[in-house]
Amino acid sequence: MSPQIAPLSLFFASIFTSNILLANFLGMCSFISISKDYTSSNGLGLAVTVVLTITGVVNWAVLHYILYPLGLYYLRFIVFIIVIAAVVQILEMVIDRLSPALYMTLGIFLPLITVNCAILGAVLFIEIRNYTLGQSAIFSLGSGLGWWLAIASLAAIRKKVDKAPVPAGLKGPGITLITIGFMAMAFIGFSGMLQVQ
Amino acid sequence: MLIPVFLASSAVGAITAILALLISVTDKVVNNYGEVTIDINQGKRQLKVKGGAPLLFSLAEVGIYVPSACGGRGSCGACKVKVTSDVGPHLPTELPYMNKEETQENVRLSCQIKLKKDITIQIPESLFNIKRYTGTVEKIRNVTHDIKEVYIRLDEPKEIDFLAGQYVQLMVPPYDKIKEPTERAYSMSSRPSDRNHVELLVRLVPGGIVTTYVHTRMKEGEKVTVTGPFGEFHVRETGATMLCVAGGSGMAPFKSILYDMVEKGKTDREVWYFFGARTKKDLFYLEELQQLETQWPSFHFIAALSEPQPEDDWKGETGLITQVLEKYLTTQIDRSKPMEGYLCGSPGMLDACIAVMKKFQVPPDKIYFDKFA
Ligand SMILES: Cc1cc2nc3c(=O)[nH]c(=O)nc-3n(C[C@H](O)[C@H](O)[C@H](O)COP(=O)(O)OP(=O)(O)OC[C@H]3O[C@@H](n4cnc5c(N)ncnc54)[C@H](O)[C@@H]3O)c2cc1C
Numbered sequence: 158m159s160p161q162i163a164p165l166s167l168f169f170a171s172i173f174t175s176n177i178l179l180a181n182f183l184g185m186c187s188f189i190s191i192s193k194d195y196t197s198s199n200g201l202g203l204a205v206t207v208v209l210t211i212t213g214v215v216n217w218a219v220l221h222y223i224l225y226p227l228g229l230y231y232l233r234f235i236v237f238i239i240v241i242a243a244v245v246q247i248l249e250m251v252i253d254r255l256s257p258a259l260y261m262t263l264g265i266f267l268p269l270i271t272v273n274c275a276i277l278g279a280v281l282f283i284e285i286r287n288y289t290l291g292q293s294a295i296f297s298l299g300s301g302l303g304w305w306l307a308i309a310s311l312a313a314i315r316k317k318v319d320k321a322p323v324p325a326g327l328k329g330p331g332i333t334l335i336t337i338g339f340m341a342m343a344f345i346g347f348s349g350m351l352q353v354q
Numbered sequence: 355m356l357i358p359v360f361l362a363s364s365a366v367g368a369i370t371a372i373l374a375l376l377i378s379v380t381d382k383v384v385n386n387y388g389e390v391t392i393d394i395n396q397g398k399r400q401l402k403v404k405g406g407a408p409l410l411f412s413l414a415e416v417g418i419y420v421p422s423a424c425g426g427r428g429s430c431g432a433c434k435v436k437v438t439s440d441v442g443p444h445l446p447t448e449l450p451y452m453n454k455e456e457t458q459e460n461v462r463l464s465c466q467i468k469l470k471k472d473i474t475i476q477i478p479e480s481l482f483n484i485k486r487y488t489g490t491v492e493k494i495r496n497v498t499h500d501i502k503e504v505y506i507r508l509d510e511p512k513e514i515d516f517l518a519g520q521y522v523q524l525m526v527p528p529y530d531k532i533k534e535p536t537e538r539a540y541s542m543s544s545r546p547s548d549r550n551h552v553e554l555l556v557r558l559v560p561g562g563i564v565t566t567y568v569h570t571r572m573k574e575g576e577k578v579t580v581t582g583p584f585g586e587f588h589v590r591e592t593g594a595t596m597l598c599v600a601g602g603s604g605m606a607p608f609k610s611i612l613y614d615m616v617e618k619g620k621t622d623r624e625v626w627y628f629f630g631a632r633t634k635k636d637l638f639y640l641e642e643l644q645q646l647e648t649q650w651p652s653f654h655f656i657a658a659l660s661e662p663q664p665e666d667d668w669k670g671e672t673g674l675i676t677q678v679l680e681k682y683l684t685t686q687i688d689r690s691k692p693m694e695g696y697l698c699g700s701p702g703m704l705d706a707c708i709a710v711m712k713k714f715q716v717p718p719d720k721i722y723f724d725k726f727a
């Protein structure tokens with residue numbers, strides 16, 4: 158049975174109250190390293206959003222039209238990963254063509270989206286929560302936008318923090334983790350308003 | 355038992371195959387740029403080439419050779435070209451080689467920008483004179499334990515016009531694990547009057563692609579390709595005292611420059627030539643240069659060893675070339691006359707010597723050099 162949840166609620170919940178980064182803590186590694194530069198953060202946010210939306214939908218289709226009917230449910234992890242890798246590969250070629258500068262700034266993090274746990278995480282949520290196709294599309298788009306929002310906000314905050322008198326031992330990742338902690342509290346604070354299951 | 359196993363593997367196989375197909379199709383579509391037009395110097399020349407390759411290589415294909423001392427690896431900064439149409443912002447690989455004005459004027463490294471659409475560029479007219487020569491190695495000789503003198507006869511075209519001090523790019527064929535022909539810059543040590551030959555001094559860089567080839571494989575009688583002449587390193591006709599500094603294969607352009615000056619009867623000019631080496635076995639052409647000193651009174655050759663060995667029995671200058679240069683500038687050279695600096699060799703040595711020259715008021719815009727990097 159698919160959960161009964163209004164599309165709009167699902168969309169906003171996946172962006173804010175169940176933010177994939179700040180409520181579920183998925184996709185932390187590139188979140189911390191790329192957020193030191195605002196422009197790259199926006200680029201990566203866009204890339205994650207696109208990959209997440211496409212893979213969410215494609216993997217839903219693979220799951221429902223191939224794996225369930227053929228009784229190959231147990232192969233889901235490997236199939237999900239293959240689909241994600243292929244989408245990233247295609248996106249990489251397209252970005253190189255359209256914006257070489259963005260391609261250069263994203264550098265190694267673009268291929269690394271393949272193993273970004275936010276992407277696989279969202280797909281697995283879609284599977285265990287038994288979303289319909291429409292819900293999967295909304296949820297994965299929302300999760301991507303949520304990831305983008307989180308990294309863009311963190312990058313903006315880090316710009317300010319860079320100029321702040323932070324104790325030497327906390328500079329860099331230390332103060333960033335503390336910042337993330339505060340951001341997470343702010344996001345989780347609203348979790349009572351909207352719940353997704 | 356067998357059926358599920360077969361089903362599982364074929365399902366995963368089929369999904370992978372479909373995705374691989376999608377990727378190949380995207381590659382064909384996305385990386386196909388069709389034919390693009392390169393417009394050079396406001397319509398002077400218009401070329402149609404296949405898109406997708408770096409500008410540097412596309413230009414070379416149609417016979418325009420932009421200098422590329424590093425062979426397109428983005429590590430020499432020689433391949434600068436002014437682009438007047440939009441090709442996107444500078445790439446991080448280009449920025450280290452650009453000063454502020456160049457960034458503003460959209461000067462680009464032609465080996466780094468891929469031809470994706472029609473482009474308009476501006477290049478110096480002199481680039482049209484650069485040719486690709488096929489030649490034959492006439493003679494290879496060891497001048498030190500790690501420097502070979504390579505004498506090449508030009509076959510097609512037969513003659514080269516160059517200024518003493520300029521360089522050519524030598525191309526060596528693929529060998530061993532090196533799958534592509536590789537080009538590197540070498541200064542010509544031959545005189546411009548010897549129009550149908552070029553001579554190069556190639557110092558072995560351990561593990562280096564081109565130098566290893568030259569030192570271990572190149573044979574007399576072999577066909578080679580050289581492209582040139584390139585470079586702004588040549589004598590300025592001013593009459594100022596010339597302070598020349600070289601190390602190792604940096605000897606090459608000076609050999610050409612000095613003999614060219616003698617031939618043209620310019621021996622009224624004062625020239626100080628400092629040559630730095632580690633031990634005596636790194637020195638070469640000593641007799642020739644000492645011979646030159648006797649026929650050219652205002653030419654002074656100073657060789658300095660930084661690590662003379664006991665068996666070297668060295669009576670000349672010792673110490674780093676910077677110290678020797680400083681010593682002569684303080685005690686021997688008439689600094690009231692205008693001075694110009696000419697330097698060739700490793701980047702480290704050059705930077706240190708340029709600093710010394712500046713300290714002794716040689717104007718920075720009158721210091722000319724080629725860094726052998
Ligand atoms: C304008 C110009 C003129 C030059 N003229 C001469 C010349 O007359 N005679 C001459 O021998 N060389 C000259 N060089 C250097 C030459 O172009 C090559 O860089 C050098 O011979 C190494 O080529 P390779 O293919 O053997 O090594 P590569 O395969 O290119 O390099 C192997 C490694 O060695 C390093 N390396 C490159 N050059 C040197 C070096 N000189 N010393 C130490 N490490 C190095 C590289 O960074 C790389 O890591 C000149 C360079 C320039 C830019």
Ligand code: FES
Binds near residue numbers: 429
């Ligand atoms: S060819 Fe050397 S930087 Fe482009």
